[in-house]
Amino acid sequence: MLKIQEIRELIKLIDKSSINEFKYENDGAKIVLKKNGVGESQLADVSAPAAAYQPAPAAIQPQAPVQSAPAAAPQAPAQEQPKAADENLHKIVSPMVGTFYSASAPDQPSFVKSGDKVSKDSIVCIIEAMKLFNEIESEVNGEIVEVLVENGQLVEYGQPLFLVKSE
Structure with a gap:
């Protein structure tokens, strides 16, 4: 249940x-x-x-x-404001509906956090969908500016997860 x-x-x-x-x-x-x-x-x-x-x-x-x-509902527009102000930043979006996890296990550190450097194809999070854990990779080299979702949060297809200042 x-x-x-x-x-x-x-x-x-x-x-x-x-x-x-x-x-x-x-x-x-x-x-x-x-x-x-x-x-x-x-x-x-x-x-x-x-x-x-x-x-x-x-x-x-x-x-x-x-x-x-x-x-x-008021939280959604608050999240839209940083995105609108940072149109030049790359958005890493969820490729599926599922549960967002920032680390591979609860006792492990997050894959990335604000200020971390990422390279193309580096793992930034895991999305669990139907008991399958899917590793999500960065599409660009750059620096994580903002993590837009919380650990354990349900995410939708196409929902932005991270803002990355690409290099």
């Missing part, structure tokens, strides 16, 4: 996307998320076998995570 943080991330991603309805079913548990209007999601249906899902209803039933999702 999904954890509450994963559900919150799903809500944020759906709010930012053009998806109007999302259904997820796993081991008898079912989640349906529907958009009511612009930038607002609602947890429409949560059902599962009683034995497998006893602790989770208390964590999911409060509508607070759903109501807080529209508050994430």
Whole structure:
């Protein structure tokens, strides 16, 4: 079953996307998320076998995570401002939908951080999609100016991950 943080991330991603309805079913548990209007999601249906899902209803039933999702909307324009100001910087974008990881393991240092030099084809992060870990490489030589996503964050296809000042 999904954890509450994963559900919150799903809500944020759906709010930012053009998806109007999302259904997820796993081991008898079912989640349906529907958009009511612009930038607002609602947890429409949560059902599962009683034995497998006893602790989770208390964590999911409060509508607070759903109501807080529209508050994430102001963050998107804030991220757009540095990108718009730095049009001359190269953007390393996500080639797929998945989970962003800055290191190969939780106890390992990040592949890159702001200020690090990267060369073409050096690994900058990992995107996990469907239990497959895909190493993402830099397309240019340069310096990482900004990391645009956080470790463990869900990313979409084409979403900028890093800004690189190319050499």
